[in-house]
Each structure stands twice: as structure tokens, then as C-alpha cells.
Amino acid sequence: MSITAENLSWAIGAKPILRGVSLTVPPGQTLGLLGPNGSGKTSLLRLLAGLKRPNAGRVLLEGADITTLTRRTLARRVAFVEQHAATTADLRVVDVVKLGRFPHRSIFAGWTAADETAVQQAMARAGIAAKSTARWQTLSGGERQRTHIARALAQNPSELLLDEPTNHLDIQHQIGLLRLITSLSLTSVIALHDLNHAAMFCDRLIVMQAGQIIAAGDPASVLTEALLKDIFAVEARVETSPHHGKPHIHYLR
Numbered sequence: 001m002s003i004t005a006e007n008l009s010w011a012i013g014a015k016p017i018l019r020g021v022s023l024t025v026p027p028g029q030t031l032g033l034l035g036p037n038g039s040g041k042t043s044l045l046r047l048l049a050g051l052k053r054p055n056a057g058r059v060l061l062e063g064a065d066i067t068t069l070t071r072r073t074l075a076r077r078v079a080f081v082e083q084h085a086a087t088t089a090d091l092r093v094v095d096v097v098k099l100g101r102f103p104h105r106s107i108f109a110g111w112t113a114a115d116e117t118a119v120q121q122a123m124a125r126a127g128i129a130a131k132s133t134a135r136w137q138t139l140s141g142g143e144r145q146r147t148h149i150a151r152a153l154a155q156n157p158s159e160l161l162l163d164e165p166t167n168h169l170d171i172q173h174q175i176g177l178l179r180l181i182t183s184l185s186l187t188s189v190i191a192l193h194d195l196n197h198a199a200m201f202c203d204r205l206i207v208m209q210a211g212q213i214i215a216a217g218d219p220a221s222v223l224t225e226a227l228l229k230d231i232f233a234v235e236a237r238v239e240t241s242p243h244h245g246k247p248h249i250h251y252l253r
């Protein structure tokens, strides 16, 4: 299902956080959201998830304004893995992942075989199945992150929003997660700080600065040496990787 933002603006008090943000992610594609700290990536994801209402503009899912969708419909369709997502209760991994099934269940139906399959499959995909009975408080940062991702996958969403999902993950799990997300038939928006990973796995990229989109397009057209210098303040050389054919950034010391 497609995700569209039309001319979104959002302020906290008198402070503008997002200004005139428009984007479209076609069904099945992955959009990478890039930008320096504080540029508005998390704020934009929260608006796309329907957690915050814009002051102007609108968010459309498959052409439908999200303000016209019920909370339950939205919860069934859109999964959001937030940065620093906390789970305070002392639950087991499997119990956290089961929360992802909540929007799909009716108060009359019990736990179904389909719910169980979705939970088991999500834990396997997120690489956390071996820890399914471990208590939340005993997990490492990366294991907690993978548990949140499993919960989002158990939700079986058509749109998946991820805020720096590879934080805390070791390199195997970073690559594994991005490969998994981009191979699933869902539409995703991922805020990332690793520009090489964004180039490798995202269909299109958006670069934000001070709440505005200042570049958008495929990785090769967005990740230029000039942009890296102007927006990210780093000297770098960009080459087409002979291994995967995507841009590869060499940072200069």
C-alpha cells in the first residue's frame, strides 16, 4: 500500500519542526529517511504513523486520509518501531511479540492458530526465537531491538515505519534486518544514519535538514559528494560499488 505525505507542516508551540514535507512511497518500496541529528526524521515518522496530527497538510495511506481511518484499522495496517522504544513490564520476549497481534483480535475470539503462526514466524525472522522465553529485563540492547521488530512483524502490517532500527545491532543483524525488510512485500520508511546501508537497501532516499526535504531520489542521485559536504559536513568520495552496483561512500580522514 502506498504512503503519501502532502505538504506536511508541524510545530511544537512556536517552533517549526517540519515545513512543507511531501513524499510518496509506492507499494512495496523502501524509502530511506536521512538527515543530521534534529533534522526532523522522528517527527516525520510520528506524523506518518498517525501518532501526531500535522498543523497543515495530510497523510494518505493508499489514497485514504489517515484521519478518516479508525484507530483499529490504522493499528492493523501500520507498524511503527520507535527509537528507544521501552517496555517497562517484566514480560517475556514472546509476550512482547504477541502484543503485535492485538489489533487483529476481536474480544470474542481466543488466541488462534494464525496468531501463533504470526508470532513464531516474526520471532524467527527477527532472529530472536532462541530467546522467546527470556525476560525483557535480561535482554541486551540488540535483543530488545529485535524483539520490537518481531512485534512489528507479528502485526503483519502493510506499512512499516522504522526509526533507526539498526541501532544496537551487530553488523550481521544490521544487514540481516535491512535485507529482511526490503524483501518483504510491504511499504516501508526507515530512518537511518548509515548512509552506505541506506544506499544498499533503499529504493529511494530523502534527505532532511531543519525540517525540510532538501534532496530526494534514487541513492545514486542523492548521495553526492557535494551533499555529503553541505548537509552532513563530511569529506567523502562516492563510487559505484563493483560488488553490489550501488553508491559506496568512502569517508576521508
Ligand SMILES: Nc1ncnc2c1ncn2[C@@H]1O[C@H](COP(=O)(O)OP(=O)(O)OP(=O)(O)O)[C@@H](O)[C@H]1O
Pocket: 012, 015, 017, 035, 036, 037, 038, 039, 040, 041, 042, 043, 044
Ligand atoms: N517535544 C519536543 N519539544 C521541543 N522540541 C522538540 C520536541 N521533539 C523534537 N523536538 C525538536 O524537533 C527537531 C526535530 O527532532 P527529531 O527528533 O524529529 O529529529 P531527528 O532527525 O529524528 O533527530 P535524530 O537523528 O537525532 O534522531 C529537533 O530540533 C528537536 O529538538
